[in-house]
Amino acid sequence: MAPEPSKAEEQDVVADSNASAPEQMRRAREAAGLTLEEVAARTRVPMRHLAALEAGDYNALPGTTYCAGFSRAFARAVGLDEAALVAKVRAEIDEMGGLGQDPYEIEEPVDPSSVPPRYLAWVAAVLVLLFAGGYAIWRMQLNTPPTDEQLAAEERTETRIADPVAPPRAAVGVAPRGPVVLTAVNEVWLRVYEPDGQRLFEGMLAKDERYTVPDNARNPMILTGRPDALAVTVSGRAVPPLGTAERTISDVPISAAALLSRQAGQDNEDAAPAPPAPGSPLNAGAGPAPRAGGH
Structure with a gap:
């Protein structure tokens, strides 16, 4: 087994600012005695992305933001200056003419599965056609006069007066408690943090992997590009x-109190009775109040 390099040797290996960013990453990783598999385990970034990054194959990565985020995680794992390495990577990408701009400028490791594959365009086209067909059928039904049987059924339904639905009573004197558990239904990157910026967790969760929010966390919030994967x-x-998968979320509270309050609000909306229609018998049968003492 080869002897480990001294601190001075490590500094000489990685301090060459004239070396390219991929070369600096490779030297720092080797000086730290790490394999790409070990760096992938530390950063939770897929090894194929780290290999492309270390090889300088930026075109194999989804975009500039991803390159910067993965570089930052790589630097943190091997002890390089994060800001300097990210700046170097961005400069090299600019020299290549750029890789395009991502819709969300987040200089952190983001979920690689959020990059939409090409077949989604075909799926979207089919959904648009289905929606258009359903809308046409709905319009046709609106313009078709109801049959006598339908009118009779509607009259029987309208004459029934439903009992008002009582809103659910909120628990009195019971403070919402956890634990709050986030379970990945697909591979997903997320960051859990407190309002003052203190990070409680940051990284990738593999499918079926869980993260439990600490009970002593102060108003924890979440940032992720795939909220639907949790x-x-x-x-x-x-x-x-x-x-949903359409947009990145940030600063969303995930304390037990916030989540239960959010669910209670949705339950109240679902349970609220609909007001009677203007032409229903409830409104049509109500006449003006009689005058007292009038002739």
Whole structure:
């Protein structure tokens, strides 16, 4: 087994600012005695992206933001200056003419699965056609006069007066408690942090991997590009998703109180009775109040 390099030797190896960013990353990794697999395990960045980054194959990565984010994670894992390495990578990409701009400028490791494959364009086209067909059928039904049987059924339905639905009572004197557990239904990158910027967790979660928010966290919030890839539970009870795949979310509260309050608001909206239609018998049968003492 080769002897480990001394600190002075490591500094000589990685301090050459004239070396390219990929060369600096490779030297620093070798000086730290790490393999690409070990760096991937530390950063939770897929090894194929790290290999492309260390080889200087920026075109194999999804975009400039991804290159910068992966470089920052690589530098942190091997002890390089994060800001200097990211600046070097961006400069080299600019010299190549750029790789295009991502829709969200987040200089951190982002979820590689959020890059949409080409077949999604075909799926979107099919969905648009289905939506257009459904809309046409709906318009056709609106313009078709109802049959006598439909009118009779509607009259029977309108004469029934439903009992008002009582809104659910909120628990009195019971403080919402956790634990809050985030479970990855797909591979996803996320950051959990407090309002003052203190990071509680940052990295990739593999499918079915879980992260439990600390009980002593102060108003924890989340940032992720794939909120739909996370299942959230409070004390084992599932709560509504944090968002959809269409947009990145940030500064979204994920304390037990915030999540349960959010679910209660949605439940109240679902349980609220619809007001009677203007032409319903409830409104049509109500006449003006009689005058007292009039002739």
